[in-house]
Amino acid sequence: MIIRTGTRNFHRGSFLCSFGLILLWAGLVVCSAQGAHAAEYFDRYGLIPDSPALDLGVQPLGYPSGVISTVIRHDRILQQSLAKLGQPLTTHAFRRGADMVALLGERRLEAGLLGDMPTILAASTGSVLIVGLVKQTSTAIVAKGETRVAGLRGKRMGYIELSSAHYTLLQGLASAGLQAGEVKFVPLQIDEMPDALERGDIDAFAGWEPAPSIALKKDVRNHIVFRGQSSDYFVIESTFATRNPEAARVLVAGFLRAIEWLRRSQQNLEKAAAWAMAEGAAFSGRLPSSSASQIAAITRREILDIPSAPAIVFSTGATPLKSEFQFLSKLGKISPGARWEKLENAFSYDGLARVMADPGKYQIRAYDYAD
Secondary structure, eight states: OOOOOOOTTOOHHHHHHHHHHHHHHHHHHHHHHHHHHGGGGGGGGOOOTTOSSEEEEEOTTSTTHHHHHHHHHTBHHHHHHHHHTTOOEEEEEOSSTHHHHHHHHTTSOSEEEEEHHHHHHHHTTTOEEEEEEEEEEEEEEEEESOSSGGGGTTOEEEEOTTSHHHHHHHHHHHHTTOOGGGSEEEEOOGGGHHHHHHHTSOSEEEEOTTHHHHHHHHOTTEEEEEEEEEEEEEEEEHHHHHHOHHHHHHHHHHHHHHHHHHHHOHHHHHHHHHHHHHHHHHHHSSOOSSOHHHHHHHHIIIIITSTTTTSOOOGGGOOTTHHHHHHHHHTTOSOTTOOHHHHHHHTTOOHHHHHHHOHHHHTTTOOOBOO
């Protein structure tokens, strides 16, 4: 899906005025997808292996991932540079990172923004290389009327399978000595969780921002009962980086430039947050539950205020995600063909370092974003 949204002089009021048209458009798309193949909404994107376009998977319903990806989409420098290389940029919206894993493995996507669990699934089979950090934060289990994970035995848990929050949920249950079979899992989209908890459709959920904050504001009975560390990554499909190394580095430059542009001013950040709100609404067909200022605050806290980002810092020589890989392997969540050595090797991609070493060539300090 290519989401085009003009946002000049964007304010919440103007957003609400135009939302009816967005909702109608989104509803028609969703109905069409359900009629064709509801389980695989992304089939309609028509993705094929090694297409002339550079196909980028994004998650407009999560922040700061959706903020970074919308800035990348608005980047005229990136679009022009890729067009000269014969690889025009096309973006496709996904409900969750796990939906991109198979498409990356089949070379139907060239890149994507993924949470830590989908990154593990893709990188441990050799499908992707890891470019840099998109988010570093915590995900949370939010429960109504409970203050301990142990109190969730027999309760209904909203979750997103194979997501960062799914890993947090598994960690939380294990910390309380609960087995997965002792709770009832209810699949939901991230933007559905706070309302589902409010209606009583579920008793708790595991999710990332802004869902936990929204839920806490809705009802004083809602509590965070467990937090787990979470990270998102920008990844590139392995063979694409080998076949088209320059196009891969140009895309990496767009990723780096997006984060640097967001850091330059609060005005840039709030503009990007407004873009992200519009894209998320167009994709989900729902009014955003967060304001542009709230989305901007999440983005600042979870990526922009991390000094090294998007570069990944290896603490005391340890490779990120190893403990998570081991935990998921123990639970049987990793495919038989997955290997830690492949995941470790995915972190050795030098595209970000090479772009940063040649700022003039890759125009990482030049900014031209379409409104």
